Each structure stands twice: as structure tokens, then as C-alpha cells.
Amino acid sequence: MIADAELAPVRADDQLDWAALEAWLRAAIADLPPAPMQVGQFARGHANLTYLITFADRQLVLRRPPHGAIAPGAHDMGREYRVLAKLWQAWPRAPRAHALCEDESVIGARFVVQDYRAGGEVFFKARPASMEGLPHFGERITRALAEALADLHKVDYAAIGLADFGRPEGYLERQLAGWHDRWRRVASAQPVPGLEDLGERLARDVPRPLLATIVHNDFKLDNCQFRPGEPDRVVAVFDWDMATIGDPLVDVGIALDYWPLTHGNPALGLPPGDAFKRHYAAQMGIDVAAIAWYEAFAAWRSGIATQQMYHRFVSGQTSDARMQAVGRRVVEFAARGKAALDAA
Template sequence: MVRTDFGVADLAAPGYGLSMTRVRPSAASAVREGDELDWARVRRWLGEAVPELSGPLSVLQFPHGRANLTYLLEAGGTRVVLRRPPFGDLAPGAHDMRREHRVLSRLWRSYDRAPRAYAYTDDPSVAGAECFVMEYRDGEVIRDELPSSMRGYDDLGRRLMFALTDAMADLHLVDPAECDLEDLGKPAGFLSRQVSGWARRWELAAPEDGDALMAQVGERLAKTMPETQTHGIVHNDLKIDNCQFDPDDPDRVQSVFDWDMATLGDPLADLGTLLHYTPNTDDPAEIQGGVRYPPELTLPSQDEVAARYARRTGADLSQITWYLAFARWKTATVYQQLANRARRGETKDSRNAALGDTVPVLARSADSLLDQLS
């Protein structure tokens, strides 16, 4: 099946056309060995799905993501981004390209930090799995090395993290009905389903010598679950390297990526994830390495990030420690899944092999956080 969500007139509209901007040298590189697709088949599909793309196809890969595969496609000077799941066995419900396409084909109407999706197919003959294409935007993603275009700003670490906090808060203030996403998920019982669902994922991913504390933390989370205050659009993995910045404006996130787990639910689950990725200086080194921040950046504390979010949304954060514990536990499960894929030889990304070593550290941290609720 091929789906498109635009017409020629839409593509010509200011701000929503297919990108013809330059690609920053650090953004994309040659396709990684083992991540190649049948580009002739992809080109034939694009000719039908995005007829505005014409001419020979050139391909680069965005190399930094650990899971979903993301490629930069260019034909006739026009650029789009193609995303598909990773190769190999996937956890149930993970890497949902249909969901990501659905979100990004609608959310841009109410949230301009969301790139617009253009076309989707579930025909595996195109890219080996379901895939979709979306708008390409030019900008900087912050990882382990600060781009030269963003050096020279005072207090940059705090400004970037506060910009990310604002972007999260603004997403949570979006009315899903305004962008036709009111049926994206079932908000009632969201936290309960999250805990039980990630517990099942851990059962499937746990190695024979897996840390028994992981199952115990899951049980504790289920018993101490807070009441949800409000429901909204939840990204489910919002962190600094899933965002893009305009180097001329470090105080505002330009784009938010990786929407394949987006749903309707408790927005504080997103805030717990962001706090997990904003480590305090006394956190173990393994936790501080969860996101690769440039070493010259000085970040705000978790308390400062939480306070800024509360001011922008009016949320009560008296139970935020539970959400942080949940984020640590969920991240540990994701790391084990990625380590398993590396051990099975399903990825050439060497970074994933050692992620399983971090699982016990994250489990202990989550368990210690839950002790604070007693």
C-alpha cells in the first residue's frame, strides 16, 4: 500500500515545500555497511509517491541513531528523509513507522517543530520493511562535539536544555483534536499499560544471567503508580539529540525527530525521560553517558529543568521521582534490546554491544529512586 498526504499545491506552500537547502557536513555520511537498501526499488516507489522528485537518486545516511535507519535522499536537487525500522527481530510495537508517519502528517499543523511527513508504504519490497518519507530540515543536532556554528554563545548548555524543556512543554499543551490526533492512543490507563508493556519487553529481552532487580523494579513501579493529572501528546523519547537547532537561535528547538512511539497519555512520562537524560553531577558515569553532551556545555540541574516545565505548563511535580525511576528502568530495557541485536549480528553499529553492561546500573538507580517514595 502506498499513501501520500499532500498535493502539488501543498508542496509549493511557503514553509512546507520539499527541502532544497544545503546539508551540513556533519549531518549525513555514506551508508553504513549492512544498512544498504535496494535503491532501485526505493526510486521506483518515490516516483509514484513523491512525483516531484525527479532524476537520479543519491543517498546518504544519518549515522548517529542506534535503532531506526534514517537516510537522506536527493533527486534533482530536492531532498527528503526516508525512515525504516532496523534489521532483525523487533520488540512488539517498537519502531512503528505507520504511527510516526501518521503523527508527522498531521502534527505540523499545530506544532511547527514537527517535520511534515509526505508518504508511507507498508510494502516490504520497497525498503525491506515499512517506511515513510518526510521533510528534510537543515540545522544542528547536539551530540558529543559542539558544532562550530554554535560556538561562542554564553551559557549555551543551559540555553539549549531550557529550549528543549520549552519544546516539550509546548507539545504537551497542544490539543490533539486540533491536528486530528485525538484517537492516537487511549489515554485512560496509560501508565499501567506502559509499566506492564515494558515489563513484558524485559521478559523477552532479559539474558539468562539478566539482573533480577529489573523485574523487581517493574513490580515496585506498578505498586507505586501516581494518579495522572492530565493527558496530552507524549513523544516518549524526547532528548537533546532527537532535536535540531538553528545555530542563529539556540533558545528555541527548530525540529523534534523520532516520533515512532508517540501516543496520548501522561505528559510527565516525557518529563521523566528528559530528567533521566539531564544527569546530575553525582549520578554514576554510566548514567551520565546516556546522552553524549559536548564536554564544554554546563547543563542546568534536574530541579531547574523541572521548575521551568512546571512554570510553562502549571503541572504538579510532587511525584516526578516516580517518573524518573520509570524512565531509568525503561531505558535499561531498551539498552538490553539493542545489545541483543548486536550479539545476534543484526547490526553493524558497534556502539550497541556494550549497552547491556549499563542495565544493572540503571536498575539500581531506579530502585534507589523508588526508595525515596516510601
């Protein structure tokens, strides 16, 4: 769900049963134009497969899990559908979900269909041309990200029918257990002792959450969309398959885990992650002094998620060469998490 420039023909490995899909969509979604279905693929993503489905002037996004074995609770299209079917009413940055297919015989997996947000800017390594020359660009983007995340965390999730969307009590402990289980399933792809050690340190000192909110669980710059030329407000946020109700500082830790990939890039000019923390804390009116644990947790789970992608490649579940390259980064995440805890 990114800018049109990121669309590409569907990769050979990611072809689906297009006739079966079109028949299902026409039965599930009212008033689709009679024009033939056209399909493109959003090429940037490494995990879920994301397609742009077009019927004349009607454009939709289809998301499904990657090929191969899926860890329990991962790539949950039902979860994404449930949150996006309701959240758009209270938080307009969320695309509206229109349909969920739980019949895996249609395209080989469950999938969700949602709005396509056209005409926006999604970026990560380079400043979009529409924002070249704007003053204080990095600071403005940082404030916009902090404001968007704080606004999400202020949503009254019970009022929009999501009171039972997650279980805040014991949330961090379940997260640790779930990600450790994922690691056990893919650890054989390559040994990373530092990641094991990091998980043990995290489990010994679990913080007590300050409050419970909707948690996106993958909040980062390139899951956010801006209007061309307008760096002061995030207008859409994508990729909700891990969303739940839990500790909002998990989202802050995840954003900070990605921050080193963008901070220091002269094309973006983002300030250090401390600026993001300060803006978020001011918006929420809470203390983020314990954030080091959440930064380390985010690095640990990023390392595990990266190992999952690498495992798909070495086990022959995908021929996407990008998955082979990401395997080298697992050690980096382990070191980043250790550094966060050591500095606390």
C-alpha cells in the first residue's frame, strides 16, 4: 500500500488464481464495475504479499500471508480485517477493510481486502521529490510520526467495538513467549547466540505497562503515508496484521528500533530518536523513562522476524533472493538490543 511508483508486475512466485479471486471479489463486494480485473504487486514488502486490484476506477488492496509455513499468530489477516473494519471511524488514518476471505482454496491463503489510499507519499531512504527544499524537513516528519502514534493510542477502542480485540493483562509476557516460540521454529537456519541471550535478559526484567491502548505492532516510517509536499501530518498507516490491545510503548520501541536506519541519512535529515520520544511523551503526557527495555524488545523481535524470512529461503519456501540477503542482518539486531539494555 505504497505510492504507484512502487507497483510492479506480479512476481512469478506470487501469481494467484486470478479467475477464482475475481469471482470471489464480485460476490463479496457490492457494486464492483464490470470492467476486467487488473492486478499489480507492491514490490517493497518482504513479508505479506500485497496487491493492487483494479476494476476500472475502483481500486482495492489485497493482502495475504507469504508462502510457506507460518508461525502461529503471524500474518493474521483476520486480525487486520477486524481492526480496519472499525478503526477508520475513529482514526481516519486507517484504511477501511471491506472483506475477509477465510476460504484458503480461493488463492491458497486467507486474505483481506481494503481501501487503496491513492496519491500519497511513502518513503524510507530518500526524500520524495514533492518535499525537496522544505525547511526543517526531518523535524517535521518526526513530529508528524509522534503525533500520529499518540493519536492512535488515544483512541477509545472499547467505544468502537474493539474491547475484546486483545488481552492487556500479561501482554508483554505473552509477546515474549510467542516470539521465543517463533525463534525455536527458525533457529536452525543459522545460529545467533546473541539473540538467545537477549531474549533471556528481556524475560528477567519485564516492565509494568502504564496503560492499555490499540497497538499497531509495526509502526515505522515506511508504513506511513503523507500527502505530496506535506510533511507535517501522516494521512494513512498500513500493515495491521499484528495489531492488538496492549502496552503502547511497544509501538514506541518499534519505531525507535527502525530509527537508526533513517537517522543519519542526509537525504532525510531526521534528528536522533530522542526527539521522537520527547514529542510522543509530550503528546501522551506519560513518562517514557523505561523505554530502553522496549527498544531492546523491538530489536530482538526484529531479529527473529528477519530470521523467519531467511528461513523461508534456505528451506526452499521462496526463491526471492532478497530473503537470502536479510539473513546477514540478524546479528545486527541482536547487538542493537544488547546495546539498548547496556545503556539503560
